[in-house]
Amino acid sequence: MTLLQGKVAIVTGTSAALGIGRATALSLARAGASVVVTDIQTDTTVPALEALVQELRTLGAGADYRYVDVTQRDQIEDCISFVHEQFGGVDILVNNAGTTVGARPFLDVTPQDWETSFLINLRGVSDFCQAVIPAMIERDGGTIVNNASTAGLGAEAGFGAYNATKHGVIGLTKTIAAEFGPHNIRCNAVCPGLIKTDMHLAANERLAKERGIPVDVMAAERYEAIAMKRAGEPDEIAEVITFLAGPSAAFVTGTAIPISGGQPVGL
Numbered sequence: 732m733t734l735l736q737g738k739v740a741i742v743t744g745t746s747a748a749l750g751i752g753r754a755t756a757l758s759l760a761r762a763g764a765s766v767v768v769t770d771i772q773t774d775t776t777v778p779a780l781e782a783l784v785q786e787l788r789t790l791g792a793g794a795d796y797r798y799v800d801v802t803q804r805d806q807i808e809d810c811i812s813f814v815h816e817q818f819g820g821v822d823i824l825v826n827n828a829g830t831t832v833g834a835r836p837f838l839d840v841t842p843q844d845w846e847t848s849f850l851i852n853l854r855g856v857s858d859f860c861q862a863v864i865p866a867m868i869e870r871d872g873g874t875i876v877n878n879a880s881t882a883g884l885g886a887e888a889g890f891g892a893y894n895a896t897k898h899g900v901i902g903l904t905k906t907i908a909a910e911f912g913p914h915n916i917r918c919n920a921v922c923p924g925l926i927k928t929d930m931h932l933a934a935n936e937r938l939a940k941e942r943g944i945p946v947d948v949m950a951a952e953r954y955e956a957i958a959m960k961r962a963g964e965p966d967e968i969a970e971v972i973t974f975l976a977g978p979s980a981a982f983v984t985g986t987a988i989p990i991s992g993g994q995p996v997g998l
């Protein structure tokens with residue numbers, strides 16, 4: 732499939748081995764895009780990004796990486812400049828980086844949780860969009876996909892600041908779609924349900940601890956509510972992101988698409 736041949740994509744939060752970001756970068760590359768993968772710089776993300784770039788190049792894709800902490804606007808702007816210099820511009824932005832810091836029972840959410848959750852899950856998405864949109868306008872269009880969550884559509888108890896910031900991501904997505912549609916810029920959100928990533932496995936462990944029950948019992952209880960009775964795979968999110976980024980979704984904007992195997996979204 733080469734629907735994205737000649738397109739240049741940036742994906743944030745791509746270093747986690749089981750993560751949706753990594754799966755998305757590989758899916759976009761398989762569709763023909765050049766991909767710049769980014770993550771915050773730590774001892775573990777450095778080798779992970781280097782290995783991912785090699786894997787992308789093995790698929791025949793143009794690929795490189797930048798260290799970007801999405802809470803740091805200067806790092807975001809440096810990344811956009813780099814991509815312009817090395818790849819000629821940006822056609823696709825996938826705001827994937829996120830954190831479950833602040834996903835606690837509401838009365839336990841601290842001011843620091845709020846700050847971190849807001850900066851990574853919402854303002855980082857907004858800053859990346861603000862940095863990339865002017866150049867997309869000059870290029871006569873582009874497409875943005877924001878990774879929200881079913882926690883942005885409804886609320887499961889025990890996810891305090893996470894629920895709130897993910898609702899914000901959907902509001903931001905619709906705002907950008909409304910404002911920049913005339914410039915041929917589309918903006919959509921994906922809303923994964925329970926997906927088998929490190930983040931999800933950590934949430935199962937935390938909820939099990941809070942309830943004082945074994946983690947496999949906790950996981951089974953969470954999956955029981957899902958129509959398809961299982962958690963999803965990162966690739967199952969990545970493929971929808973690639974569809975939204977490409978020409979098959981040319982008239983799709985301002986949506987927030989649940990990818991959850993039929994998970995009730997709560998209140």
Ligand code: NAP
Nearest residue numbers: 744746747750751771800801828829880923926928930931
């Ligand atoms: P993940 O494996 O933890 O991936 C999140 C990525 O974001 C990691 O690579 C993480 O890097 C990175 N990140 C964290 N803080 C950052 C920062 N300040 N700047 C740049 N990157 C940063 O989790 P995932 O499950 O793949 O989640 C990806 C997205 O999907 C998130 O937005 C999440 O909210 C959303 N989502 C996930 C699920 C699920 O069930 N897994 C469900 C709904 C929505 P480090 O590892 O170095 O922290």
